Amino acid sequence: MADLLVTGTLALDDVRTPFGEVTDALGGSATFFAYAASFFTDVKLVAVVGQDFPKEHLELLAGRGVDLAGVQVTDGRTFRWTGEYGYDLNEARTLDTRLGVLADFKPELPPHYRRCPFVFLANLDPVIQLDVLRSMERPRLVALDTMNFWIKGKPEALRAVLHEVDALLINDTEARMLAAEPSLVRAARAILAWGPRVVVVKRGEYGALMVTPDRFFFVPAYPLESVFDPTGAGDTFAGGFMGVLAGEGGTSEAALRRALVYGSVIASFTVEDFSLNRLKRLTRPDIEERCRAFREMMQVEL
Numbered sequence: 407m408a409d410l411l412v413t414g415t416l417a418l419d420d421v422r423t424p425f426g427e428v429t430d431a432l433g434g435s436a437t438f439f440a441y442a443a444s445f446f447t448d449v450k451l452v453a454v455v456g457q458d459f460p461k462e463h464l465e466l467l468a469g470r471g472v473d474l475a476g477v478q479v480t481d482g483r484t485f486r487w488t489g490e491y492g493y494d495l496n497e498a499r500t501l502d503t504r505l506g507v508l509a510d511f512k513p514e515l516p517p518h519y520r521r522c523p524f525v526f527l528a529n530l531d532p533v534i535q536l537d538v539l540r541s542m543e544r545p546r547l548v549a550l551d552t553m554n555f556w557i558k559g560k561p562e563a564l565r566a567v568l569h570e571v572d573a574l575l576i577n578d579t580e581a582r583m584l585a586a587e588p589s590l591v592r593a594a595r596a597i598l599a600w601g602p603r604v605v606v607v608k609r610g611e612y613g614a615l616m617v618t619p620d621r622f623f624f625v626p627a628y629p630l631e632s633v634f635d636p637t638g639a640g641d642t643f644a645g646g647f648m649g650v651l652a653g654e655g656g657t658s659e660a661a662l663r664r665a666l667v668y669g670s671v672i673a674s675f676t677v678e679d680f681s682l683n684r685l686k687r688l689t690r691p692d693i694e695e696r697c698r699a700f701r702e703m704m705q706v707e708l
């Protein structure tokens with residue numbers, strides 16, 4: 407089992423979906439990622455919060471064994487995101503983003519973080535993502551996520567960090583935006599030419615597509631009767647994906663495919679309730695059982 411480092415946001419979210427709403431809920435790309443990955447491996451977190459961030463949220467992550475030595479608590483307000491979803495739950499509409507303490511965040515990595523072999527740069531300012539990456543000592547696999555806010559806001563910094571990563575996990579709308587290309591396959595190919603050797607395009611309820619220079623692999627999303635809140639689906643997908651790779655300590659094609667299935671399965675739990683509420687009740691046997699159902703669902707004789 408290999409250690410997995412993640413940097414991203416710890417956030418307080420206000421979210422409205424057609425099925426309800428929450429205010430000041432625990433969110434953030436690194437929160438969802440770390441919680442999901444903690445089912446599979448040891449996770450080290452680099453992030454910043456303000457004094458207003460409730461202690462029980464950090465205790466929740468510590469309770470999952472997540473190393474919080476790289477989390478700074480500084481004067482100011484925690485990162486806040488306000489978003490909503492219509493009946494098409496695939497697309498989040500951002501109503502407000504308040505960077506708060508993230509605006510002046512200077513990550514400082516504790517010495518025992520620097521040799522983590524697996525690194526995930528979750529959705530965050532690409533300048534900070536690059537800063538963290540440059541503090542690492544030759545990691546084996548580095549993956550990145552981003553979104554429209556940073557694609558539009560910091561395109562040069564994003565291209566610079568993309569150049570240095572092995573894998574990009576990104577949702578379909580953002581893949582099209584990043585590559586300025588309506589075809590997802592062409593968009594993935596364009597991104598492969600900029601540095602990463604693996605591109606995973608997350609397509610919400612339509613599954614996820616992995617593109618490498620010579621192959622495609624596709625996983626469906628687990629079919630659910632009711633979805634309450636898609637927030638965190640992408641981050642927990644990434645947490646399952648990277649958690650499995652780090653847990654196995656491998657990056658072979660077979661491991662990448664397995665990781666994609668676990669990512670899809672764990673994301674399917676996230677969306678069954680608001681914030682991290684479903685994840686908090688989740689056990690490893692629940693994950694394994696849904697993975698078995700998933701395999702059954704994908705089998706075909708040709």
Ligand code: AMP
Pocket residue numbers: 415417418419432433434435438486487503529530531553555556636637638639640641642
């Ligand atoms: P997702 O998995 O894509 O649904 O990610 C949702 C989480 O991303 C929310 O909990 C937000 O707090 C967080 N988030 C929203 N906007 C940003 C942003 N611009 N940078 C980093 N994290 C964000």
